Amino acid sequence: MSDDRQHEFFATCPRGLEGVLATELTGLGAQEVAPLAGGVKFAGTWMTCAKANRQSRVASRILWRLRQAPYQSEHDVYRTALALPWAQWFTEQETIKVSVSATKCPLNSLDFVTLRIKDAICDHFRERTGVRPSVDTANPDHRIYAFLDARTVTLYLDTSGEALFKRGLRQVQGEAPLRENLAAGILMLTGWQADDGQGSCQPLLDPMCGSGTFLMEAAQMALGIDAGRGREFGFERIKNFPHAAWQAWRDERDAMPVNIRALPIFGSDKFGDALKLAHYNLENAGLRDVVALKQCDVLEVNAPAENGIWVTNPPYGVRIGEQAALQAMYPQLGDVMKQRFAGWRCYFFTADPALAKGVRLSASKRTVLFNGALECRLFEYKVIAGSNRKPETPVKED
Ligand SMILES: C[S@@+](CC[C@H](N)C(=O)[O-])C[C@H]1O[C@@H](n2cnc3c(N)ncnc32)[C@H](O)[C@@H]1O
CATH class of the missing domain: 3.40.50.150 (Vaccinia Virus protein VP39)
Structure with missing residues (x-):
């Protein structure tokens, strides 16, 4: 089943490579491509996201942008996260990890912001199922990213899983290997x-x-x-992803x-x-x-x-x-x-x-x-x- 709805994404990359990543993503069918510091913003369907994950050689991760909202306190961030329909995307049986980064954020502790976002996701599930997902910082099923600037918080769900520079190919590393x-x-x-x-x-x-x-x-x-041939991706665990369309495309490429x-x-x-x-x-x-x-x-x-x-x-x-x-x-x-x-x-x-x-x-x-x-x-x-x-x-x- 195809799903032509447009979503917004942010592809992260090593700083200095935003230009080549933007060119690469455009070649993979991404739209509204805009290089920013540390990555590239783009729009596309779920299949654009799947192709970017599998075929981009430069991206580190592809993040799906969930919501952007103004904030003044940790509680505002909590409420923004609580209002998102997490249960549509994964289950309380799966594990999560929340990561927060910020520039010019006036709040005292990013660790506390991280904790409040985690609380919001757990409260969302507890209200519906009585059970909350567990945190796994080493190998989570789902990674949630938040970026705060001076006034707004943007929440993302990662679609890559392991970082994309892990091609699943190189087995042994020498002195100072390059990513x-x-x-x-x-x-x-x-x-x-x-x-x-x-x-x-x-x-x-x-x-x-x-x-x-x-x-x-x-x-x-x-x-x-393809850079990601043979590896798994985070989006394969997202409930509402068009899994059949992805598998058909992947099998054809393989x-x-x-x-x-x-x-x-x-x-x-x-x-x-x-x-x-x-x-x-x-x-x-x-x-x-x-x-x-x-x-x-x-x-x-x-x-x-x-x-x-x-x-x-x-x-x-x-x-x-x-x-x-x-x-x-x-x-x-x-x-x-x-x-x-x-x-x-x-x-x-x-x-x-x-x-x-x-x-x-x-x-x-x-x-x-x-x-x-x-x-x-x-x-x-x-x-x-x-x-x-x-x-x-x-x-x-x-
Ligand atoms: C920073 S590492 C390169 C890492 C490589 N790009 C990778 O991703 O694995 C530098 C390499 O230069 C090699 N090297 C040092 N002196 C050398 C020389 N005089 N001639 C050739 N290779 C040399 C080292 O053995 C080392 O493998």
Whole structure:
């Protein structure tokens, strides 16, 4: 049964990726798409929501907007939550978790606001059934989010369940692995072409690949594999969701053949242990034959194609000795790009402000991105044959 009613949603994402997420959601059929800080607001049907959950590579969660109302006290928030028809969406037998975030909220304690929203949901069920749902903060059946600004509270029901960057694929993690949605968003920011129009993709290299997050995301993008293929979603537990329509669409997508083939996606790492992780993860995803892996120091790496995209996140040494070693490597990295990667666009994702100076090349673009709370930059170097002259376009910071 189809249900064409429109709902409002908010897709959360790592800060700095709102623009690429908005483009991605528009491509998935979302309407009234509006990027905001930390996410993208959009409208759509339940099926738009289901598709966004399964196919977005950049979203962290898709939240269904339930109600927005003014408040002055915790009691106003309680009354707004109490008035919602929770029993239409889930049962008292299921578990819940309430999370609250706020900017410029005048109330004293967000913990108390959280408690009052939980009380409202429990009171709603107790009035109707005599039983209240339990709280499970580790693995709840339903997640309720509230966002408060200075005057209004907005309540959301999560439709994702586990965060969407948990693709259910990567099994082992290396040193400082990237979240999958951050890696996918970075790939989109580089302009890497997952489809070159000739049955392949633009060449891609991560010469410090660790557990292979960029490689895995790229391989799936090039092969048209949905980010959330094979995993469960929170909306599957929402009572009034059009379950039959979702299952029919999902089964159809699952039945679509995937042409697994070798692609010009290259990964290398200096350390065999790290490379083993990438090997294991790709194997586990059935993508081992898609990507070429090699043990190699980044300073020894050669361009595997005439041109392409180099994207990597170098180690960021926390200890002083490690930092010194890293900084000593940056000028050599610059030389590698200049001498062996003419014609390539190279991208470094790092929290280390010393990288830009250290490589001694002019960055053609710097994009500010957040890895959790850590402020990072994506530096772009357009490598021009035989020189490190400044790019024609002025450097801009997004
Ligand atoms: C921050 S981690 C990359 C994590 C990766 N993006 C992931 O998601 O798993 C940095 C990687 O650089 C590798 N590495 C360190 N020094 C290297 C060098 N000189 N050449 C190549 N790889 C190096 C480390 O082994 C580590 O796997």
